[in-house]
Amino acid sequence: MSAVLVSTTINDDAVQFACPPEESLLSVLRNRLGLIGAKEGCSTGDCGACSVTLDGRLVCSCLVLGVEAQGREIATIEGMAVDGKLHPLQENFIDHAALQCGICTPGFLMAARVLLERNPDPTESEIRYALAGNLCRCTGYDKIVHAVQASAKEMRKLDKKKSPRKKA
Amino acid sequence: MGNDPSYTNQKFKVIGSRVQRPDGVDKVTGRARYGADYNAPGQLVGLFLRSPHAHARILKISTSRAEKLSGVKAIITSADLPDLTNGDNAARDILENCMARGRALYDGHAVAAVAAVDEQTAKKALKLIKVTYEVLPHVTDVDEAMKPEAPVIHEDMYTAGIEPRPTKPSNLYNVAEFGHGDVEAGFAEADLIVEKSYKTEQTHQGYIEPHACVASVNPDGTGELWVTTQGHFTYRSVCASLLGMDIAKLKVTSSEIGGGFGGKTHVWIEPITLALSRKANRPVKAVMSREEVFRASGPTSSTSIDIKIGAKKDGTVTAAFAALRYQGGAFRGAIPGMPWAMIGAMTSFACYNLANVKSVGYDVVVNRPKVAAYRAPSAPMIAFAVESTMDMVAKELGMDPVDFRIRNAAREGTRACYGPVYGPIGIGATLEAVKNHPHMRARLKKNQGRGMACGFWFNFGGQTCTDLNIATDGSVTLTVGTIDVGGSRASLSLIAAEELGIPYEQVKAHIADTGSLGHNDTTEGSRGTFSSGMAAIFAARQAIGVLRERAAIMWNIPVEDVAWEAGSAKAIGSKHRKLKPLSLAEIAAASPTTGGPIAGHNESVPDNAGVSFASHICDVEVDPETGGTRVIRYTVVQDAGKAIHPTYVEGQMQGGAAQGIGWALNEEYIYGEDGRLQNPGFLDYRIPVCSDLPFIDTQILEIPNPNHPYGVRGVGETSIVPPLAAIGNAISNAVGVRMNHVPMSPPRILKALEQLDAT
Numbered sequence: 001m002s003a004v005l006v007s008t009t010i011n012d013d014a015v016q017f018a019c020p021p022e023e024s025l026l027s028v029l030r031n032r033l034g035l036i037g038a039k040e041g042c043s044t045g046d047c048g049a050c051s052v053t054l055d056g057r058l059v060c061s062c063l064v065l066g067v068e069a070q071g072r073e074i075a076t077i078e079g080m081a082v083d084g085k086l087h088p089l090q091e092n093f094i095d096h097a098a099l100q101c102g103i104c105t106p107g108f109l110m111a112a113r114v115l116l117e118r119n120p121d122p123t124e125s126e127i128r129y130a131l132a133g134n135l136c137r138c139t140g141y142d143k144i145v146h147a148v149q150a151s152a153k154e155m156r157k158l159d160k161k162k163s164p165r166k167k168a
Numbered sequence: 169m170g171n172d173p174s175y176t177n178q179k180f181k182v183i184g185s186r187v188q189r190p191d192g193v194d195k196v197t198g199r200a201r202y203g204a205d206y207n208a209p210g211q212l213v214g215l216f217l218r219s220p221h222a223h224a225r226i227l228k229i230s231t232s233r234a235e236k237l238s239g240v241k242a243i244i245t246s247a248d249l250p251d252l253t254n255g256d257n258a259a260r261d262i263l264e265n266c267m268a269r270g271r272a273l274y275d276g277h278a279v280a281a282v283a284a285v286d287e288q289t290a291k292k293a294l295k296l297i298k299v300t301y302e303v304l305p306h307v308t309d310v311d312e313a314m315k316p317e318a319p320v321i322h323e324d325m326y327t328a329g330i331e332p333r334p335t336k337p338s339n340l341y342n343v344a345e346f347g348h349g350d351v352e353a354g355f356a357e358a359d360l361i362v363e364k365s366y367k368t369e370q371t372h373q374g375y376i377e378p379h380a381c382v383a384s385v386n387p388d389g390t391g392e393l394w395v396t397t398q399g400h401f402t403y404r405s406v407c408a409s410l411l412g413m414d415i416a417k418l419k420v421t422s423s424e425i426g427g428g429f430g431g432k433t434h435v436w437i438e439p440i441t442l443a444l445s446r447k448a449n450r451p452v453k454a455v456m457s458r459e460e461v462f463r464a465s466g467p468t469s470s471t472s473i474d475i476k477i478g479a480k481k482d483g484t485v486t487a488a489f490a491a492l493r494y495q496g497g498a499f500r501g502a503i504p505g506m507p508w509a510m511i512g513a514m515t516s517f518a519c520y521n522l523a524n525v526k527s528v529g530y531d532v533v534v535n536r537p538k539v540a541a542y543r544a545p546s547a548p549m550i551a552f553a554v555e556s557t558m559d560m561v562a563k564e565l566g567m568d569p570v571d572f573r574i575r576n577a578a579r580e581g582t583r584a585c586y587g588p589v590y591g592p593i594g595i596g597a598t599l600e601a602v603k604n605h606p607h608m609r610a611r612l613k614k615n616q617g618r619g620m621a622c623g624f625w626f627n628f629g630g631q632t633c634t635d636l637n638i639a640t641d642g643s644v645t646l647t648v649g650t651i652d653v654g655g656s657r658a659s660l661s662l663i664a665a666e667e668l669g670i671p672y673e674q675v676k677a678h679i680a681d682t683g684s685l686g687h688n689d690t691t692e693g694s695r696g697t698f699s700s701g702m703a704a705i706f707a708a709r710q711a712i713g714v715l716r717e718r719a720a721i722m723w724n725i726p727v728e729d730v731a732w733e734a735g736s737a738k739a740i741g742s743k744h745r746k747l748k749p750l751s752l753a754e755i756a757a758a759s760p761t762t763g764g765p766i767a768g769h770n771e772s773v774p775d776n777a778g779v780s781f782a783s784h785i786c787d788v789e790v791d792p793e794t795g796g797t798r799v800i801r802y803t804v805v806q807d808a809g810k811a812i813h814p815t816y817v818e819g820q821m822q823g824g825a826a827q828g829i830g831w832a833l834n835e836e837y838i839y840g841e842d843g844r845l846q847n848p849g850f851l852d853y854r855i856p857v858c859s860d861l862p863f864i865d866t867q868i869l870e871i872p873n874p875n876h877p878y879g880v881r882g883v884g885e886t887s888i889v890p891p892l893a894a895i896g897n898a899i900s901n902a903v904g905v906r907m908n909h910v911p912m913s914p915p916r917i918l919k920a921l922e923q924l925d926a927t
Contacts, residue, residue, distance in 0.1 A: 020288075036205040037198020039426070041376040042458040046850035049376055077198035086196065094192035097815040100654035100823060102195030103202055103377045103426030128859040135850060137374045137427050138654060139819055140826030141858040 008069040010035070011079025019066040026050045028066035029076060037077035037106045041135065048134030051107035052076045058114040060133075077106035080113065088158070089113055089151045098147035100138035107134045112148045120156050124149070171706045173774060175874045182665050183878060186815045187672045189658040191424070200424045203380030203396025204455045211382060212241050212283040214444050214454035215290040216437065217297050218464060219272030219279050222306035222535040222843025223319065226270055226299060229280055234296035239289035242448035243297070244281045244440055246270070252412050261499040263410050265538045266439050272301065273321065273498035274535050275844040276463025278437075283444040283452045306535040306843040310495040311472050313339040313534045321498060321533050339533045341500055344510035346586050347526035354487025354524030358478025362560045366553040368892070368910040370470040370495075370837035373542045374827070374855045377426020378461045383441040384451035390417045391442060396425050398432040398651050399690025404682045410439045411446070418442075421681040422651050429827070430541030431466040433690045434502055462848035467837060468542035469494040469508045473553040483567050483575045487524040488585075490516045492550055496531055497538040507531035508539055512546035514586035515889075516554055518624035519573070519595050519781060521582040535843055541692060544625040544885035548828060548892050552910055555621035555893030560906065569897070570608075573622060573783075574599045584779075594807025594871040595622060595781035601867055602783045607803045616789045616800065617902025623784070623889025627777035627882035628693025633686035634703035636664060636711050638766040642753025644668065646677040646707075648700045649688030654823075654884070655816040656696040662812055663701045663878075667708035669735030670752055686771055694882025697812055698777050703770040705877055711768030718762045719750045778873030778881035782806035784825065784890040788898040792921060795914035797899060799829055803865040809873040809881030821887045822864040828891025830856040836911050 003018040010033070017032050026043070029035040029052070038061050041047035045060040052061045053075040054068075080087045089112050092098070099105045108131060115122060115130040122130065127148050128141070136144060194200040231243045246269040253259035263269070268279045280297050284290035305319040312318055320337050327334050329343040355361055381395035391413060397403050400422040408415045425432060441454040456465065476489040494509035501507030509529030516527040527550075562572035577596045583589050602608065602620055612618060635647040646664045650656065657677035665672045689695070712732045719737030720727040723744070731738045736749035759766050787801040804821040811817040834854045838846045847853045872879025896907050905920035 030204075035198070036201065039202065039377065040204065040455075041378070041426075042850050044458065044849055044851065047376055047458075077196075081197055086193070090193075090196040093196050094188050097186075097189075097655070097819050099192070099195055100816075100819055101375075101377070101425055101427045102191070102200055103375075103424075105195050106198045109196060125859075128861075132857040132859040135376055135855060135857065137376055137429070137827070137855060138823045140822035140856075140864050141861055142822045142864045143815075143819060145858065145863070 004067050006067055006070050008072055008074060010074045011076060021065065021067050023066045024062050025064040025066050025069055026061040029061060035076050035078050039103055039106065048107040048111060049104050051110040051134065053110060053114060058111055077109060080109060087113065088154045089148070092147040092151045096143045096147035096150060098139065098144040104134060104136045108136065108144060116152055116155060120159065121152060173702060173875050173877060175872045175879045176877055180666060182662050182672050183812055184814060185662070186813065187658055187662065189655045190661065190677060191657060202377050202426045203423045206382045206394040206423060207453065208382050208384055208451035211451040211453045212285060212448055213287045213290045214281060214283045214441050214452040215294055216278045216460065217280040217294045218460070219268060219275065219277040220844065221272055221301055221303050222275050222308065223304040223321070224272045224301040225304060226268060226272060226279060227302055228300040230298040231280065234282065234293040237289065237293050237296060239285040240282060240293045241285065241450060242283040242444050244443050244447060245279065248443060248447065252410065257500060258504040259409060262406060262435060265499060266435065274537050276460065276537060278440065278464065281440045281444055283448045308534050308536055308839045308843055310470055310493050310532050310534060313495065313532050314493065321535065325533065340530055341533060342507045342510065342531040344513060344529045345526065346513050348583060349524030351487045351489050351524045351526045355478045357486040359481045360561065360564055361476060361478040362557055362564060363476045364557050364560065364908060366473045366556065366908045368471045368549040368552060370467045370536065371542070371831050371835045372462055372466045372853065373429035373431035375427030375429060375431055378456040378458060379436050379465055380455040381438050381441050382451055382453045383438070383445040385442055385446040387449060389413060393418065393420045393438060393442060394423060395420060395438055396423045396432060398425065398428040398653065398692060400651065401649060401682050401687045402690045403435055403438055406435050407439045407442055411442055419681055419683045422679055425651055425653055428653055429543045430545055430692060433692045434540050436465045458850065459848040462853060463845050464537050466540050467537060468545065469496060469539050469549070471549040473550060475553045475557040477557050477561050479561050479565060481565065483565055483572050485520065485522055485576045488517050488522055490527040490550065490554065491530070492516070492527065493530045493532055494546060495534040495536065495539070497536045498533055499538045501531060502538065502540055508546045512550040515547040515624055516550045517585040519578055519622045520576045521578045522585065525585045527585060543824060543827065543888045547623065547625055547889045548831065551621065551623050551889045552892035552896060555890065556896050556908070559897045559900065570599060570603045570620060574603070590779065591874055592871055593779060593781060594869055597869050597871055598781055598783040598805045598807060601805045601869060602785055605785060605803060607785045607801060607865070610801065612787065615792060615902055616787060617898045617900065618785065618787050619894045619897025619901055620783060620785045621890040621893035621897060623782045623886050625694065625780050625886040625889060627698065627780055628695045629699050629774035629777045630689035630693065630695050631687055631773050632699040632703040633688055633771040634700055634707045635685060636704065636707040636768040638711060638752070638756050640756050640759060642674065642756045644670070644675045646675055646704055647680045647685060648677060649680050649685040650696045650700040651691040652679060653691055653696065654819060655813065656700065659697045659812040659816065660700055660704050663704045664708050667705055668712065668752060669733070693777065694884040695777060698876065698880050698882050699774045701812065701880060702774045702876060703772055706770035706772065707768035709768065710770065711766060714766050714768065715752060715755050718755050718759060718766065721762045722750060722755065722758055723747055776875035778809050778875060780807060780881050780883065780886040782886045782890055784894045786891065786894040786898045788895060788902055790899055790903045790917065792903060795918035795921065797833055797912060797917060799862060799895065801862055803867065804887055805867045805869065806883065806886055807869045807871045807881065808883045809876065810870050810879040811868050812880060814868060817868055817883050818866045820884045821866045824885065824887025825864050825891055826856055826861060828888045829861065829895065832892045832895040832910060832912055834911055834913060
């Protein structure tokens with residue numbers, strides 16, 4: 001089948017690509033755009049290693065078609081550090097040794113970022129369920145949960161500094 | 169000093185600190201390149217056609233229609249792979265496993281491979297290949313395979329290890345016995361004997377990264393392979409010998425590895441991808457799908473085990489016996505001379521000091537994928553059986569299970585069940601730590617129970633070759649040939665920094681390709697930090713020798729008058745009083761005019777990796793309505809010898825425990841009556857997810873290994889050994905059922921509860 005031309009936004013950059021209608025977004029990112037941070041662990045939506053956001057929503061890019069990106073906003077792990085500065089989650093994943101082999105790490109970081117955007121102060125249990133769609137075989141998740149907890153705390157502090165609440 | 173591996177009890181400056189790993193930023197930003205992230209210009213896509221039958225004769229493979237499809241550049245069947253293995257059974261098994269030769273031996277066995285311009289074309293070509301099979305009777309269960317009426321998988325397989333040699337072929341390919349003393353006399357002495365039989369189902373390593381490689385073979389016979397592997401030097405020699413290439417003419421570059429746990433110590437798609445490239449005369453990239461990973465790579469053995477333990481009323485075990493039946497898939501064990509049941513038998517009673525002990529390992533072939541190493545391979549299953557039975561004995565004796573184990577624990581001087589006499593070991597210390605751990609005193613609620621269990625792993629040294637190069641600005645490149653699976657580049661950099669007396673940040677560790685170093689054995693047997701660490705120590709000490717020589721030249725004094733202290737050369741003796749110390753950076757800056765680059769090098773085969781022991785404590789809650797079991801608290805106590813990077817040691821302990829928990833409760837290969845794998849995906853083969861687990865507490869003990877300058881023992885594997893039994897014991901204490909079949913999944917627990925109610 002002939003390729004379809006798609007215009008989209010990836011990590012705030014305007015991007016155009018052509019792909020057959022049956023090609024997954026994951027394949028487009030990896031094989032056409034050189035964005036290899038999203039990984040293929042299963043291609044059935046079970047492992048979360050290919051997690052990206054589509055208009056702010058966490059998705060498995062192996063279950064999204066490339067053509068569905070038309071006119072949408074995609075964020076991938078490659079856009080998480082801004083101006084050479086790591087996101088607090090990225091810092092804490094390194095500090096807490098929340099990765100061993102690291103293949104699942106981009107997916108976990110994307111999922112954790114979406115969690116903290118929606119819930120800045122999650123309980124341990126909320127973190128565990130929010131990350132239950134991402135498989136890690138190395139760490140037993142212990143240090144991942146600790147890294148997310150530490151990041152949440154740090155980000156709440158940063159947030160307070162940015163917008164100090166006035167006392168009523 | 170020099171190359172003496174003896175433990176020295178030195179004071180450390182940087183060893184034991186929790187530094188950041190050098191590959192951390194790459195891995196959190198998506199820049200790290202794993203197996204599937206490599207591409208070569210002009211590459212083709214390689215795909216495999218796999219047998220849908222568990223056992224079948226391949227009558228004909230017709231590739232003519234596929235060959236005519238536009239865009240297909242090469243097709244490989246076993247006809248393209250002459251047998252160059254020259255009587256080497258292990259190599260022949262690898263060749264046949266990579267591509268079926270006349271017979272498909274399991275569901276998923278590769279029968280042909282295609283290289284085409286793109287994935288769609290390659291997929292179409294696979295559909296156009298016509299294979300004519302004659303389906304044969306199959307057997308997938310280890311006990312069934314041993315029965316006289318079972319279909320014999322290999323007509324030329326006569327059991328080794330028994331006298332006289334059998335007159336008929338069978339699926340039992342090896343019998344191995346270990347032990348000492350007189351078990352019959354020991355059982356006669358016992359006041360109490362407990363016997364129990366167990367089964368464990370097959371599990372997969374479950375690395376998140378599927379096997380992937382890019383192969384490029386040139387018409388002149390040279391080639392390159394970019395691949396995810398635990399041992400690129402091993403992959404190089406295996407691939408070269410199977411394909412008739414000179415080892416030195418094949419350059420293998422290892423990618424970052426997305427988990428291995430033993431599954432990436434063996435070749436799967438790599439030799440065939442090289443063969444495709446050779447035939448197509450183009451680079452070929454092949455990546456396994458998840459389904460292929462489950463059907464055709466990895467798994468560990470499923471097992472069937474009998475245990476008999478006798479004890480006196482005072483708690484002394486008088487005799488212990490184990491019979492282990494392990495299936496290795498359709499082939500003999502992957503480690504020549506060490507089949508899987510044999511390894512299991514060796515580890516069986518390794519935690520205990522026994523006067524009379526006997527373990528017999530029966531290695532069996534079935535129509536399943538070729539079994540690969542999985543973290544402390546063969547040990548978790550036998551530990552499940554032994555440690556469950558130990559708890560039963562303790563219960564019948566009315567003894568605390570920890571006290572019972574302490575009473576019988578192996579110690580320095582104990583003859584291990586597999587032969588050697590132990591040096592200083594940590595089993596007793598881990599048990600004492602468990603006894604005193606606050607976890608043991610925490611309150612339990614209804615349907616909750618606590619269990620504990622012990623585990624052992626040998627650890628391994630192996631061939632190692634390492635370079636250390638000092639740049640003119642004083643920064644240091646450490647080049648190792650052992651793959652970094654979980655952070656060893658940080659640990660090895662710490663070691664080089666410790667020896668040279670410089671900050672950790674001044675050292676950068678790299679994994680060399682096979683063209684840049686001598687042979688290194690695979691990263692297996694928990695050897696990475698032990699062996700490459702030892703080689704890094706010796707390479708650094710050699711470099712210090714050179715640094716002293718260069719300082720002597722700079723000062724124009726005899727080298728004997730130069731000492732190395734805290735990262736600087738110091739002139740010794742009152743006559744050199746005026747000479748100020750020269751830092752490593754100063755000596756390095758002068759190196760172009762004092763003799764050229766400064767380097768150290770080491771090649772060695774460090775032995776005595778130091779056996780490792782762990783004791784785990786586990787609390788579970790069982791839902792009597794569903795049979796579902798939840799781990800609510802978990803503690804790992806393990807002897808690390810010396811933790812180079814304690815955080816990463818904890819990570820190994822936690823990761824192994826989590827894999828063991830998955831094995832204990834969920835994970836299982838399910839084969840249908842047709843011999844096909846029914847759950848080749850993460851949805852139906854369920855590994856633990858974040859919401860399944862609690863935090864996993866760790867306690868690192870440090871009982872130095874006398875055969876390493878810092879006392880290091882391997883730490884990667886032991887933690888997967890105790891969880892199966894710890895959980896089984898906890899379930900027994902929670903709801904009163906003794907589970908003897910792993911995984912202890914909800915249906916099995918419900919059934920056991922129903923049987924309990926019925927009695």
